[in-house]
Amino acid sequence: MFDHIKQSLHEFGTDFxxxxxxxxMHTGGRVENAIARLRExxxxxxxxxxxxxxxxxxxxxxxxxxxxxxxxxxxxAGDLAYYLDKRQRGFDLCIYMLGADHHxxxxxxxxxAAAFGDDPATVEVLIGQMVNLVRDGQPVRMSKRAGTxxxxxxxxxxxxxxxxxYSLIRSSVDTAIDIDxxxxxxxxxENPVYYVQYAHARLSALARNAAExxxxxxxNHLELLNHDKEGTLLRTLGEFPRVLETAASLREPHRVCRxxxxxxxxxxxxxxxxxxxxxxxxxxxxxxxxxxxxxxxxRQVIANGLAIxxxxxxERM
Numbered sequence: 001m002f003d004h005i006k007q008s009l010h011e012f013g014t015d016f017x018x019x020x021x022x023x024x025m026h027t028g029g030r031v032e033n034a035i036a037r038l039r040e041x042x043x044x045x046x047x048x049x050x051x052x053x054x055x056x057x058x059x060x061x062x063x064x065x066x067x068x069x070x071x072x073x074x075x076x077a078g079d080l081a082y083y084l085d086k087r088q089r090g091f092d093l094c095i096y097m098l099g100a101d102h103h104x105x106x107x108x109x110x111x112x113a114a115a116f117g118d119d120p121a122t123v124e125v126l127i128g129q130m131v132n133l134v135r136d137g138q139p140v141r142m143s144k145r146a147g148t149x150x151x152x153x154x155x156x157x158x159x160x161x162x163x164x165x166y167s168l169i170r171s172s173v174d175t176a177i178d179i180d181x182x183x184x185x186x187x188x189x190e191n192p193v194y195y196v197q198y199a200h201a202r203l204s205a206l207a208r209n210a211a212e213x214x215x216x217x218x219x220n221h222l223e224l225l226n227h228d229k230e231g232t233l234l235r236t237l238g239e240f241p242r243v244l245e246t247a248a249s250l251r252e253p254h255r256v257c258r259x260x261x262x263x264x265x266x267x268x269x270x271x272x273x274x275x276x277x278x279x280x281x282x283x284x285x286x287x288x289x290x291x292x293x294x295x296x297x298x299r300q301v302i303a304n305g306l307a308i309x310x311x312x313x314x315e316r317m
Contacts, residue, residue: 002019009152011161012152012165013310020085025077025078025081025082026077026078030081030084031077031078031080031081033084034084035051035080038080041116041117042054044066048069050067050068051065051066051067053066054115055111055112056111057111058115059107059110059111060107061107064108076108076112079105079108080112083116087118087122093122093124094123095125095126095251096109096123096124097126097173098128099128100128103127105125106127110125124251126173127173129174129175129177130176130177131168131176131179132176132177132178133178133179134180134181136182140181152164155179158181158185159179159181159185160185162193162197162312163184163191163194164184165309165311166192166193166196166257166309166311167192167193169253169256169257169309170257171254172254173251173252187317192257194317196263196264196302197311197313197314198317199263199264199268199298200299200302200303200313201314202267202268203267203295203298203299204299204314204315206276207296210277210292213277213278213284215277215278215284215289216289216292217293218286218290218292219293221286221289221290224290225290227270227274229269229270229273229274230270232269233266233270233298234294236259236262237263237298240263240304240305243255243259244256256308257309260306263298267295267298270294276288276295
């Protein structure tokens, strides 16, 4: 089963450097080592036959049982060992991705970090929400009893890897996602990933046509780009570094998707208003080559943005 999960993730374009099984935290003395470290900080105590962690001293609403009175480890014991494992591997920031029903874990994980003597900011918790699939206007029920549990493989089979990745990344992590299978598998401008990829394919076709005319992009006459649609496109291109920095610092990759959609829209509007290549017997001008340079930059930024989120940038569609 685990090999199948890893293969599914690989085909989805997601590979992890390290896979950690929960039960591995309870072997080789990892839990015992974590508890020993916490004893050194004075944050472990015994009460009612159980071993407790003094998390209330660090912002948690109550202390947590680490080893129960029957000698079995509580769930948090594995969390403590896992946190220590991350830190011992040299990481100074531990990012946890948890499900929608795990809000209560934020305080205890941060308190655990503080109990180890670390800054609570060492722990960063992202809380995901439910993903809902819609087919024919009706929700696809995620019910084992009804036999309609859908896997990542099912989603990829229904709409493809690119659309699956884009649809999951496009919304903020704390927002429930409704994936309309018909929309995301359609070749229409209403399909966000198609809209962005089509802009790249259109730009690629333009580059091929320019090459046939022996027309070379030229950045020496960008002052000629004074049409309002050119100005809008230039400004949007200039926002790309800031968007990436913000998306990374806030852990919000959906900002890249929304930016790419804005950029694709600005390009389509530019293309509809500004002729890039000479037609018929028209001789190439500096304006043509300046606009071609603008298109070249737009194509590169779209390709870069799609690559960052693991989506292909097709040359033809």
